[in-house]
Amino acid sequence: MPVRLETDTIGMLLTDVSRLLRGAFDRCISASGLGVTPGEARALIQVAATEGIKQADIAVKMGIEPMTLSTYLDRLQGLGLVERVPDPCDGRAKNVVVTEKADPLLTNIRKEVRDLMDQVTAGLDAEGREALRESLKGLRENLQLLDRSGSPEKKSIAE
Amino acid sequence: MPVRLETDTIGMLLTDVSRLLRGAFDRCISASGLGVTPGEARALIQVAATEGIKQADIAVKMGIEPMTLSTYLDRLQGLGLVERVPDPCDGRAKNVVVTEKADPLLTNIRKEVRDLMDQVTAGLDAEGREALRESLKGLRENLQLLDRSGSPEKKSIAE
């Protein structure tokens, strides 16, 4: 039995895979000349998936800080791919929608992503992929719990 | 059957999990006051796992550019955790070793990592973890292949 290298732990593997994936995605969309970064693409997909939702909720869904999202949206809006429309019910909030201009880009990105992931998961059958998806979902949930419990500075400021 | 959200694809999940994991790791080692970043810790572990190896080889093993590694090693060396000893067989190369000072830190980091990963993989039994590990290894291999084939500028410069 071969020694289990410390560099093949789940943690290391996750780090490696995600770095490589980002690189691959980066190359594959910049090769397509789409003019968006992976992060922006991610935000765009999220916005398209939940149209008209306000920024704070998008940020929660993406698991990032509102400010981080705001920066992405700035770029996407600058490219004319999304628009911020003021929420009629809440003067502070802005609802985000994708523009028509984004449609072909979205189609394109979705295809690129699908192709890339097909290549990346080559060697896994449908069952294996589903199992992987489920495992990852479990990890994500655990991590999100850790996150919340790790920073309990929301309530109980004073006694 | 629920609609498969686009935000629950393997790609998105990997991105989420790795971001969250980095955050969790970050918090957990800065809480321990160890004074190294996750990337540096990763480099340190790799160095310890293959002592006396030269930088170029470490970089390959980590799947990063030599320059990126060099930066990490600068920091680690600044902290007195590693040393660069000139390779007696090759005047250009430097072999990297961990110092005695790094020993307790390494023990600590390993423990932190183990604890964290136990929490993160809660809900998976030993089999599930092994399956996950194997799947991820497959993905990493695929990605590394993609990488090489994606930039075939090494050979055949001239005809």
Next chain:
DNA sequence: TGGCTTGGTAAGTAAAGCTTACGATCCTCG
């Protein structure tokens, strides 16, 4: 109506990478 909370953002910072360029050394082949 006055005070907390919430939504968005300006500003600044940090980590983790990359590319490009370069000096120094090594290797190889004529």
Next chain:
DNA sequence: CGAGGATCGTAAGCTTTACTTACCAAGCCA
């Protein structure tokens, strides 16, 4: 043996992705 190319490490500078802190404006509530 000597010159040209390959390889090793690294200085310099950039990008992406994310965070924190601080703030204003608008809503909510007592």
